[in-house]
Amino acid sequence: MLTPTAKKRVAILISGRGSNMVSLLEAARAPDYPAQIVLVVSNRPEAAGLERARAAGVPTLAIDHKQFATRMAFEAKLHQALLDARTDLVCNAGFMRMLTGGFVDRWRDRQLNIHPSLLPAFPGLDTHERALGEGVKVHGCTVHFVRLEMDTGPIVAQAAVPVLPGDTPESLGARVLEAEHRLYPHALRLVASGAARVVNETIEMVVPNVVPKTLFSPALYSAPET
Ligand code: GRF
Numbered sequence: 001m002l003t004p005t006a007k008k009r010v011a012i013l014i015s016g017r018g019s020n021m022v023s024l025l026e027a028a029r030a031p032d033y034p035a036q037i038v039l040v041v042s043n044r045p046e047a048a049g050l051e052r053a054r055a056a057g058v059p060t061l062a063i064d065h066k067q068f069a070t071r072m073a074f075e076a077k078l079h080q081a082l083l084d085a086r087t088d089l090v091c092n093a094g095f096m097r098m099l100t101g102g103f104v105d106r107w108r109d110r111q112l113n114i115h116p117s118l119l120p121a122f123p124g125l126d127t128h129e130r131a132l133g134e135g136v137k138v139h140g141c142t143v144h145f146v147r148l149e150m151d152t153g154p155i156v157a158q159a160a161v162p163v164l165p166g167d168t169p170e171s172l173g174a175r176v177l178e179a180e181h182r183l184y185p186h187a188l189r190l191v192a193s194g195a196a197r198v199v200n201e202t203i204e205m206v207v208p209n210v211v212p213k214t215l216f217s218p219a220l221y222s223a224p225e226t
Contacts, residue, residue, distance in 0.1 A: 008088040008192040011039040013078075013095035018049020019177065020093035020114055020184050025056050027185030035192035039085040041078060043097050059085070065097060075103040082107075091188060092146065104148050109198045111146040112191065114184050116176050118142060118158055123151035128169040128176065139163050139172060140215070141180045143187035145198060154198050157187040160215035183216070190218065 010028070012021045021040060028037050040053035045062035053060045061081055068074035074097075082090060092113040104111070117127040119142040131139045140160035147153035159179040163172060190196035195207045196218070205218060 006034070008035045009038045009086050010035045010089045010091055010188065010192070011041060011082050011085055011087040012037060012053075012091045012093050014040060014042045014047055014049040014053075014093050015044050015096040016047050016049060016094045018047065018052050018093065020180055021049050022052055022056075023181040023185055024091060024093065024188060025053070025058060027188070033185075033189065033192075034194075035089065035188055038087065039081070041081060043074070043078075043095070049094075071098075071100050072102065075100060079103060079106060089188070089192060091184070093184065098150065099146070099148075101148050104146055107146070109145055112143055112156065112187065113146050113151070113153070114180055114187075115142045115144065115151050116173065116180065118160060119144060119151055119155060126169075128173040131163065132167060132169060132172060137163050138215075139176060141176050141183055143184055154201055154203050156190060156196050156203055157183055158217055159183040186216070 012024060014021050025037055027033055028035055037058050040058050040060045042050050042062050043065045045064050050060050050062060063077050065074045090107050090111040117131065118140045122130050138160050140158055142158045143156045145153040159182065161175045161179050196203050196205055
């Protein structure tokens with residue numbers, strides 16, 4: 001059984017509505033979840049997610065990037081806030097701010113991001129529109145460790161959804177978002193429990209993996225007790 005002190009301390013970075021943040025907050029309520037959410041930071045003070053985090057009783061912080069002369073000054077403030085909260089892991093959840101190499105290096109292998117496509121396909125914005133434009137039949141989402149180049153880095157987990165006839169970017173995006181809400185808590189569990197770790201820029205699973213029965217990979221599993 002994991003003791004509360006063994007839980008990883010997680011900070012979530014947001015810029016907007018924060019639905020993925022909510023899915024992490026909800027997962028972290030389970031007594032056996034290997035992570036606790038200690039801070040939510042938004043670079044936009046008006047982000048709706050801040051209110052949702054407050055309502056859930058989680059400490060929040062708005063660090064308005066517009067108040068800083070340089071990207072590095074903004075990141076210095078953010079870094080200090082993460083240190084003050086004794087953060088072990090950072091989860092970007094709809095955090096719409098490019099990070100410099102200095103920040104990315106400081107949190108190397110300790111910072112995750114969720115992206116609404118099956119990377120390496122469709123990095124960047126408007127992923128659902130572009131997926132429809134390319135006529136792909138399977139689309140999805142990815143949780144990966146953050147590297148300097150946007151939407152790259154070792155892939156922790158992915159979930160796929162079908163593209164259906166008549167899909168619009170909105171209907172496809174809604175299907176992907178639902179998968180995101182299941183995937184991110186799963187991926188954070190893998191990382192926070194130590195089941196998934198970065199080795200030579202890919203993910204090594206230190207628990208035996210099973211053949212996925214769903215369009216999740218690695219398959220949903222229960223971490224062994226440590
Ligand atoms: C999600 O689709 C996420 O994959 C992307 O930005 C969106 C954020 O949504 N990076 P929310 O703020 O979590 O609702």
